[in-house]
Amino acid sequence: GENVEQHPSTLSVQEGDSAVIKCTYSDSASNYFPWYKQELGKRPQLIIDIRSNVGEKKDQRIAVTLNKTAKHFSLHITETQPEDSAVYFCAAKLTGYALNFGKGTSLLVTP
Amino acid sequence: DAMVIQNPRYQVTQFGKPVTLSCSQTLNHNVMYWYQQKSSQAPKLLFHYYDKDFNNEADTPDNFQSRRPNTSFCFLDIRSPGLGDAAMYLCATSRVGNEQFFGPGTRLTVL
Numbered sequence: 001g002e003n004v005e006q007h008p009s010t011l012s013v014q015e016g017d018s019a020v021i022k023c024t025y026s027d028s029a030s031n032y033f034p035w036y037k038q039e040l041g042k043r044p045q046l047i048i049d050i051r052s053n054v055g056e057k058k059d060q061r062i063a064v065t066l067n068k069t070a071k072h073f074s075l076h077i078t079e080t081q082p083e084d085s086a087v088y089f090c091a092a093k094l095t096g097y098a099l100n101f102g103k104g105t106s107l108l109v110t111p
Numbered sequence: 112d113a114m115v116i117q118n119p120r121y122q123v124t125q126f127g128k129p130v131t132l133s134c135s136q137t138l139n140h141n142v143m144y145w146y147q148q149k150s151s152q153a154p155k156l157l158f159h160y161y162d163k164d165f166n167n168e169a170d171t172p173d174n175f176q177s178r179r180p181n182t183s184f185c186f187l188d189i190r191s192p193g194l195g196d197a198a199m200y201l202c203a204t205s206r207v208g209n210e211q212f213f214g215p216g217t218r219l220t221v222l
Contacts, residue, residue, distance in 0.1 A: 034210060043201065043213040044154065089153055095208050096161075098144060101153040 002027040004092050006102025013109055019080050021105045023090035024072040030092040033066060033073045034099070039086045047088075048075070080109045114138050115214035117202050123220045124192050132187040132217045134202030143185040144211065145177060146201040154201055160185060161207070189219075197221045 003026040013019050025033075031052040036044035050057045050064045050073065057064050061080075066073040073092075077084055087106050091099040116135045124130040134143065141162050146154035158167045160179045174196070176188040189196055202214040 032208065036213075043215050045213070046210050049210060098156050098159050098166075099211060104151075104153050106151075 002030055002092055002094065002097075002100040004090060004100050004102040006090050006105060008105060009103065010106045011108070013080050013107070015080060015082060015109055015111050017080055019075075019077045019084070019107055019109075021075045021088055021090065021107070022072060023074070023092075023102050024070075025092040025100075026071065027092070027094060028068070028071060029094050031095060032093040033064070034091050034093075035062075035064060035075050036089045036091065036101075037086045038089065038104075044089060077107075080107075082109050082111055085109045115202060115204055115212050117200075117214040117217050119217060120215060121218050121220070123222060124189075125222050126193065127191045130189050130192055130219070132189075132200050132202075132219070134185045134187070134214055135183050136204045136212075137183070138204055138212065139182060140204035140206050140212075141182070142205045142207060143179060144203040144205075145175075145185070145187050146203065147196075148199045148201055148216070157187070192219070192221045194221050 006023045034049035037047045038044045048062050048064050050066050061078045063076040085108050087104045089104045090102040093099050118133045144159040145157045148154045157171045174190050179185045199216045201216045203211040205211040
C-alpha cells in the first residue's frame with residue numbers, strides 16, 4: 001500500500017518568514033495530493049491540493065509543488081502569520097482508494 | 112449550511128459499554144469514511160463505504176463496526192470500548208477522486 005513520509009515533525013519560524021513542509025510517497029500511481037490544516041481540537045481542513053498532471057499550484061500565500069519523478073511534494077507558506085500555527089498533514093491518494101496521511105508537522109509561528 | 116454533521120460532539124461512555132456515533136451529510140457524496148485520531152497523531156482510517164460497499168482496513172479491530180443505511184447517514188458502533196479507544200472520531204465524505212470533507216468530530220472519553 002501507499003506510504004507517506006512527512007518532514008519535519010515540528011517547525012518553528014518567525015512571523016513573516018517562509019515555511020516549507022516536505023512529503024514523499026511510495027506508490028507512483030498516486031494521483032491526488034491534498035494538504036490539510038488542523039487547529040487544536042478542530043477538524044482537518046483542506047488548504048490546497050494538487051493532482052498528478054500539475055507540477056505547481058498557488059493560492060495566495062500557499063503553494064504546493066509536485067515532483068512525480070522523485071515522488072515528493074512540498075507545501076510552501078510565505079509571509080507566515082501567527083494564525084498559520086497549526087498541525088499540517090499531507091496525504092496521497094490513488095483513485096478509488098482512501099487518503100494516506102503523513103504523520104503531520106506542527107508549525108509554530110512566533111510574533 | 113453544515114455539510115458533514117457528527118453527533119454527539121462529545122461522548123462519555125464506560126469501559127465495555129457499547130456506544131454509537133453518527134454522521135450525516137448534505138453533500139450527496141457517495142463515499143463516507145470513519146477515522147480515529149489520537150492526540151498528536153494523523154487520522155487513521157478505520158473503514159469506508161463506496162456507496163453501499165463496505166471496505167474495512169486490515170488493522171481495524173473487530174470491536175469497531177459500521178452501518179450505512181442510506182446515502183446521507185453512516186454510523187460507527189464500538190461494541191466494547193476500552194481505554195485505548197478514547198480518541199477523536201472523524202467522519203469524512205467525498206465523491207470518488209475528489210477532496211474529502213471532514214466533519215467536526217466526536218470526542219470519545221472512556222471511563
